[in-house]
Amino acid sequence: MTEEEVPTSVLSAEHCHLGEGPTYDVATDTAWWFDILEGRLFEAHLSSGSTRVHALGRMASALGRIDAERQLIVAEDGLYIRDLADGAMTLFCPLEADNPGTRSNDCRVHQSGTFWIGTMGRHAEPGAGAIYALHRGNISMLFPRISIPNSICFSPDGATGYFADTARAVLYAVPLNPATGLPRGEPEVLLRHTGIGGLDGSVVDADGQIWNACWGAGRIDVYSPQGGRLRSLRVPARQASCPAFIGPDLSRLLVTSAWENMDDAARAADPQAGCTFLLDVSARGRAEPDVKLA
Known part of the structure; x- marks a missing residue:
């Protein structure tokens, strides 16, 4: 499939070691994302063009409003409540805090307010991670023995959840209770990725299409709910990591990227590795729901 060239700009030229976990707050026109390995949280006010970087003091990969x-x-050792006013962080509950070999990775909030959270080995050790659900303040393990959890996202009606194990090159679909965001059946293979790159972060639009960052291939792939590839959009960094719909009408796509595991020669050949991009894709995006703690 031919890659499309869409109008693309750089939202942040700060080179993230491992950019991940983008999300967007419609009410404040603010995009948020992480540099996992450097323990940094980025805050970009789109209307003003200003960007701030917050040092978290620990690895973190995602947030829910x-x-x-x-x-x-x-974060790598648990879930923290962060006050926007002063950035103060208070531990809400630990998660794999007794296992120094793992950290958090891909996560997303279901329409019900349940938060799906992925963990993985710090060196992507096979089967070292898992996917959990934070449902009304209680954490339960959904899927164990995950190597690299990615592509956590949900259908518009909340009745299907998706996740990938990048190491297995498989995207799974899981039937869910729309009222709780919890599984009511077993995962089934939706698609098997072949060719260059791997399945990284994903987000679902209002039409149910799955927008996936293809790590190592420098593109966004758009899949139908049945798993067929519909489009491929070029990203000007090889290690594209995760997309998010942004803007007042949620029609643009923010894409994070990374320079993780790239030597000097590879970085010279990929000068925008780690930058954060805006793609004008005319999408029908959806706003991210708030996480519910009680």
């Missing part, structure tokens, strides 16, 4: 004053940060 609780309300106008608070966020829930998913």
Whole structure:
């Protein structure tokens, strides 16, 4: 399939070691994303063009909005409530805190307010991770023995969940209870990735199409709910990592990237590795729901 060239700009030229976990707050026109390996949280106000970088003091990979004053940060040792006013972080609950060999990775909030959270080995050790659900303040393990959890996202009606194990090159679909965001059946293979790159972060639009960052291939692939590839969009960094719909009408795509595991020669050949991009894709995106703690 031919890659499309869409109008693309650089939102942040700060080179993230491992950019991940983008999300967007419609109410404040603010995009958020992480540099996992450097323990940094980025905050970009789109209307003003200003970007701030917050040092977290720990690896973190994703956040969910609780309300106008608070966020829930998913970090290497647990979940933290972060106050927007001063950035103060308070431990909400530990997660694999007794296992120094793992960290958090891909996560996303279901329409019900349940937060799906992926963990993995710090060196992508086979089967070292898992996918959990934070449902009304209680954490339960959904899927064990995951190597690299990615592509956590949900259909518009909340009745299907998706996730990938990048190491297995498989994207799974899981039937869910739309009211709780919890599985009511077993995962089934939706598609098997072949060719260059691997399945990384994904987000689902209002039409149910799955927008996936293809790590190592420098592109976004768009899949139908049945798993057929519909489009491929070029990203100007080889290690594209995760997309998010942004803007007042959620029609643009923010894409994070990384320079992880690239030597000097590879970085010279990929000068925008780690930058964060905006793609004008005319999507019908969806707003991210708030996470519910009680």
